Amino acid sequence: MTAGDWRSRAGTVFAPEKRPATGSRGMVVTNHPLASAAGAEMLAEGGNAVDAGVAALFALTVVEPMMVGLLGGGMAHLRLPDGTHRVLDGLSTVPAAGRPDMYRPVSQDWPAALETVGRENAVGARAVAVPGNLLAWCEALRAHGTLPLADVMAPAIRLAARGFRVTPYLAECVAEAAPDLARDPAIAAVLLPGGAPIAAGERLLIPGQAETLATIAREGPGALHGGAVGAAVAADIARRGGLLGEADLRDARLVARAPVRGTYRGVEVVGPPPPASGGVHVIQMLNILEGFDLRALGYGTPETCHLIAEALKIAFADRAAATADPDFVSVPVDRLLSKAYAAERRALIDRGRARAWSAGVPAAGESPNTTHLTVADAAGGILCATHTINSLFGARFLVPEVGLIPNNYMALFDPRPGHALSIAPGKRITTSQAPLIALRDGRPIVALGLPGGLRIFGSAMQALIALLDHGMRLQEAVEAPRIWTQGQALEVEAGLSPDTRTALQAMGHEVVALPHVAGGMCAVGFGADGLLEGTACWRADGTAIGLGGGLARGGVRFWPDAARRG
DSSP: OOOOHHHSSSSSSSSSSSSSSESSEEEEEEESSHHHHOOOHHHHTTTHHHHHHHHHHHHHHOOTTTTTTTTTTEEEEEOOOSSSSEEEOOOOOTTOOOOOTSOBBSSSSTTTOOBBBGGTTTEEEEEOOOOOOHHHHHHHHHHHSOOOHHHHHHHHHHHHHHOEEEEEEHHHHHHHHHHHHHTSHHHHHSSSGSSOOTTTTSSSHHHHHHHHHHHHHHHOGTTTTSSSHHHHHHHHHHHOOOOOOHHHHHOOOOOEEOOEEEEEEEEEEOOTTTTTTTHHHHHHHHHHHHTOHHHHHOHHHHHHHHHHHHHHHHHHHHHHOOOOOOOTTTOOHHHOHHHHHHHHTTTTTTSSSSOOOOOOOOOOOOOOEEEEEEEETTTEEEEEEEESSTTTTTTTTOOOOTBBBBGGGGGGGBSSSHHHTTTTTTTTTOOOOEEEEEETTTEEEEEEEEOGGGGGGHHHHHHHHHHTTTTOOOHHHHSSEEOOOOOSOEEEEETHHHHHHHHHHTTTTOOOEEOOOOOOOOOEEEEHHHHSEEEETTTTOOEEEEOOOOOOTTTTOOOHHHHOOO
C-alpha cells in the first residue's frame, strides 16, 4: 500500500475535520500556519527539506512560545536523498552541578516520585537543563541544507520583530499556565497584560527576541553556546538560583546517532534510538501486535483496543526499567527489538482480560507540551523532527535580556538516586519522541510524528496501525481517536464509541474518557506517482502547505514588440 492508495481508497472510516494538502515539489507540515509558511518560503527559494524544516523550527520558537525554543531540546530524524538515515540528538542534559539527590521527591512510589517538594524540578530556575535545540538545527543546516543560516532565519526574525496574532489554542495555553506565569514579572508582562491572559486575536511580541535571533543569524550557534546570548541566559538563571552555567552552554554537544529499525507486515519502520524511547518501543509494540489479525478485528473495536492497551503496558514496563541515556545505562536494544522477545510477551496476553505487567528486561515522566514538524522535498529528502522546552512554557519564566523562555527538562529525571532515570551530571533526558519514517521496498511511504510526552510513541504506533491494518487515508489516520495507558487508567478519546468503552471496562480496564490523547500529528505521505500529501490533525493549529508548479520551460520568453505587430 502506498500513499497514493490511501488517497484513492473509496469510503471513509470516519469524517476527519481537516483536509490534506498536496504538492509535487515539496511539503511542509507544522503545528502553526506561520511556521509552515516559513518552511514553504524556503522551498520556493529552491531550498530543500532541511532548509524548510529548520526555517519552520525557528519560526515555531516565535509563534509557539509555549512549546519550543532555542533553550529546549529534541530529536531530528533525517532521510537524505541517497536513502541514508541520520538522527541528530539535541536532547537536553543535566548541568555539571546536578546531583542525584538535588530534589526531595514527594513520594517514593512511581510515577508520583517524579513530583518534588516545591515543584523545584518543574518550575523556576532549578528546573532548567542544558539546551540542545540550536545545535541540532544549525548542524542539520550546515551538513545537509543548501541556504545560509541568515536566509533560513529571516522569516522567524520578521515574525519576532512585528509580532503575530495569538490563536485560540495559544490563548488557552496561556490561561492554563497563568498562575505560574504570574510569578515572573517579565513573562507576565507579555503573556498576562494587565493581569489577564492574552486573548486570541491580540498581537504578541516578546521584547528582545528579534534581536537575539538576528545575533544568532550573524554568529551561529556559538552566540548561545559560548557567546553573549549564553552569558545573558546563564547570568539570569544564576540570579534565580539555578544550576545552568556558561560552561554548561559552552560545553554542550550534539550527538549524531544511527536510527533503530524494525518491520511490521513487510513495512520497514525507522525511528530514533535511545535515549529516545519512541523508536525502540514503537517497534517492540508492533512486533507484539503483528501476531494478531487487527484488520479482521476491526478499527476501534474492544478487541483491538484491548490488544493495543496491553502492548502499551508491556512497553512502558520495559521503558521504566531499562530505557535511558546509553552513556549511563546499558539499554537492551537488541532484545527489545527482537521478534522472539515479542513472541514471548505476546504469549502472555489474555485476549479477554486486562492484566498488570512487569518488565521483561533487566532493570538498569514526561510533558505533553512539545512541537513536531514533518517536511519533504521532491528529491527524496525528509526532515521529521520533534523539539520542545518540555512543559507548557517550560520553566515558566522569561530571560528578559534575550527574550527566551528556558526549558524545564529536569522534571523528566527520577529525583530518587539509584534508578535508570536518576540525575547525573551530563546525562541526557529520556524522551518518548518518535519522529518515524516508514518504507516499503526501500521507498518512503509515510513520515510522521507528534507532540504529547509519554503519549507520543503510542499515538504514532496507532497511526501506523490505522494505515497498514485498517486502510485509512492519511488524514483519517492522523485524526483517528486514540487510546493510551502506561499501566494505570486507560485513557480513551471521546471519538471511540460508548459500546467500546463499556466493553473495555468489562475486560478490567479502568477507562477514563478524555477530550484528546497527545497532541497534533504532522504527517507526509509519499505517493507512487511522486505526489506528496501533507496532513495535520485537529488537536493543534497544524497546517500543511504543499508546493506545486515550477519554473518556466526552457526557451520561454516574452513576445518582442515586432513579433506582436506581425
